[in-house]
Amino acid sequence: MSDKLEKKKYALVTGGSRGIGRAICEQLAKDLDYQILINYNSSKEAAEETLRLVEAAGGKGELIQFDVANTEQVKSSLDNWHENHKNGVIEVVVNNAGITKDGLFMxxxxxxxxxxxxxxxNGFYNVTNPLIQKLLVNKYGRIINMVSVSGLKGTPGQTNYSAAKGAVIGATKALAQEVAKRNVTVNAVAPGFIKTDMTSELNEAELKKMVPANRFGEAEEVAHLVSFLASSKSGYITGEVININGGIYS
Structure with missing residues (x-):
């Protein structure tokens, strides 16, 4: 029993160095009793800034570096982490890392x-697969996959991104059914236009006319939703794709 009491609980956020990922790290630190594992690929300075914000919010955290697309690197990083944190358990996994390379398919x-x-x-697989067994043994877990309105309705100029996010939505629904009996939930969050580095190139004045709410969303608004799904309050919600897009795809 004493071993259980000594467990340190962690929430891993991939791509946690900026944008929505950073906002999620900060919100989890404010709302839940987890140490935050901030994953980054190349931008260590940005990840350190996220860590400062987590600490300012009264939380604790640490950085973990790997490229989610690199299967071996992810596995060895997580293996090393577990080796160095014998009493650590990752209960929450937020698969947030993503990139866009937009262009017409032809x-x-x-x-x-x-x-x-x-x-x-593949990032979803590479990160979640090595951790899923521990969640099942633990009989508790929250997996939250950041997808996109593009994965639901398809966005022209983003056939690659729409394909990737659409596939993660399918994986979310399937995995949710496999692990539900062990009190592990798997959900997806699908943002629309959110103000981040990723959308800074877009013509906000023009594009917000497409949004019934007539504005872009804030990263913090997405983070509040993720924080709820990462909490014990959301235990009967699984296999869901929750849209947060100001009504653009309702």
Whole structure:
């Protein structure tokens, strides 16, 4: 029993160094009793800034570096982490890392297709697969996959991104049914236009006319939803795709 009491509980957020990922790290630190594992690929300075925000919010955290698209690197990083945290248990997994390489499909080079698929879809597998067994043994877990309105309705110029996110939606629904008996939930969150680095190039004034709410969303609004899904309050919600898009795809 004492071993159980000593367990330190963690929430892993991939791509946690900026944008929606950073907002999620900060919100989880405010709302839930988890140490935050902030994953980054290349931007260590940005990840350190996220860690400062987590600490400012009264939470604790640490950085973990790996490229979600690199199967071996993810596995060895997580193995090392477990080796160094014998009493650590990752209860929450937020698969947030993703990239876009937009362009019309007819001119899309193979690497723009495979890079986007490898990060969003294979990244989900690479991170979740090594951790799922521990969640099942633990008989508790929350897996939250960040998808997109593009994965639901398809967005022209984003055939690669729409394909990747659509596939993660299918995986979310299937995995949810496999693990529900063990009190592990699997849900997807599908943001529309959210103000981040990723959307900074877009013409906000023009595009917000498409949104019934007539504005872009804030990263914090997405983070509140993720925080709820990561909590014990959401135990009867699984296999769901929750839209947060101001009504653009309602």
């Amino acid at each position: 001119w899309m080079p193979p690497e723009d297709w495979s890079d986007v698929i490898n990060t969003s879809l």
